[in-house]
Amino acid sequence: MTHSYAAAGVDIPAADAVKERLKNLARSTFRPEVLSEIGLFGGLFSMPALRQGVLVSSADGVGTKLKIAAAMGKYDTVGQDLVNHCVNDILCCGATPLFFLDYIAMGKLVPERVVSLVNGLATACKEQNCALVGGETAEMPGVYSGDDFDMAGFIIGAVERDEIKDGKSIKPGDAVFGLPSSGLHTNGYSLVRRVFEGVPLNERYPKLDRSLGEALLQVHRCYLPVVKPALPWLKGLAHITGGGLEGNVPRVLPQGVAVKIRRGSWEIPPLFRLIQELGNIDTDEMYRVFNMGLGMVIICGAERSEELARAVPEAIRVGEVVGAESKPRVVFE
Numbered sequence: 001m002t003h004s005y006a007a008a009g010v011d012i013p014a015a016d017a018v019k020e021r022l023k024n025l026a027r028s029t030f031r032p033e034v035l036s037e038i039g040l041f042g043g044l045f046s047m048p049a050l051r052q053g054v055l056v057s058s059a060d061g062v063g064t065k066l067k068i069a070a071a072m073g074k075y076d077t078v079g080q081d082l083v084n085h086c087v088n089d090i091l092c093c094g095a096t097p098l099f100f101l102d103y104i105a106m107g108k109l110v111p112e113r114v115v116s117l118v119n120g121l122a123t124a125c126k127e128q129n130c131a132l133v134g135g136e137t138a139e140m141p142g143v144y145s146g147d148d149f150d151m152a153g154f155i156i157g158a159v160e161r162d163e164i165k166d167g168k169s170i171k172p173g174d175a176v177f178g179l180p181s182s183g184l185h186t187n188g189y190s191l192v193r194r195v196f197e198g199v200p201l202n203e204r205y206p207k208l209d210r211s212l213g214e215a216l217l218q219v220h221r222c223y224l225p226v227v228k229p230a231l232p233w234l235k236g237l238a239h240i241t242g243g244g245l246e247g248n249v250p251r252v253l254p255q256g257v258a259v260k261i262r263r264g265s266w267e268i269p270p271l272f273r274l275i276q277e278l279g280n281i282d283t284d285e286m287y288r289v290f291n292m293g294l295g296m297v298i299i300c301g302a303e304r305s306e307e308l309a310r311a312v313p314e315a316i317r318v319g320e321v322v323g324a325e326s327k328p329r330v331v332f333e
Contacts, residue, residue, distance in 0.1 A: 011109055015139060018111045022118050029125040029132040043133030045099050052161040056095035060085050061152045064189040070147040071201055072213045075113050079120020081186050084222035086155035087128050091224050092237040094165035095157035097128055102135035103152045107144035117151060128224055167236035167252035174235060174321040175305045176259050178266055179226060180314060181295030183218035187242045188289045192216065195279035207270040215271050223296045230311040236299040240291040249297055250329035258324035262333045265318045268293045
């Protein structure tokens, strides 16, 4: 019996054809610092001129939101999710993005699906002036089956050493603001899929202004354009991802302080209320799992509060920093 790679489920010519289509998408994101073409064994990027530049890196995925994308047959939004999530993560260190790489794996290469995913990556990269310099597309029968696939992103950004945001200067009395999320972003989907199990994604609810599937695929918001005007004098930023406010705000707090947050100081979007109602989920559990309408928390000195409100008009004052010698580091009122 003669064996071949194609018979084992891996189509090399199809993969090569897809890569040719992806090159133009990647090229559309290039910055002047990009020195290589797509296809080289590594992406070359000339470091921008910085006084005391520090590279900032991060890697992440989109989680089981990919299941919703597959069920809807819509793949470009999760590509945008991936880039925006990674940009937000390095933003919390004060960094702006330089370049991005991706990894996409699936059981059977579906060219149009891969192109749609990378089109989403390229869209978000162009919006954030982040070069998509390369990536990997893997066909892995036996590991992934049916419409199953996975994707991950890797970002490199830079910040001047004296402009790093590490939270060390945060002290009691500082003001805490929240920035509205665009929806679930990329967290909590394992619970959400259980709550809506068996419910058609094209189902429309009076509380939502679109179908359930459209609401669940709402793109993870990027906060770089919003925060940039105030970035030089912010003391700390926390990207509210898995673990909610309780799990992420403490990551930027120095010892001896906590954050007091006033529930009710911002409007919780209808999607979260619908999930809680249909899933009969305890309020504390909701806050542990979801962003609950706040996708980024920013902290500044109290004396800068009015200036922040002018620089970032949509920022909502949600609390303040207080002294604390023990847990919890986030206290809800």
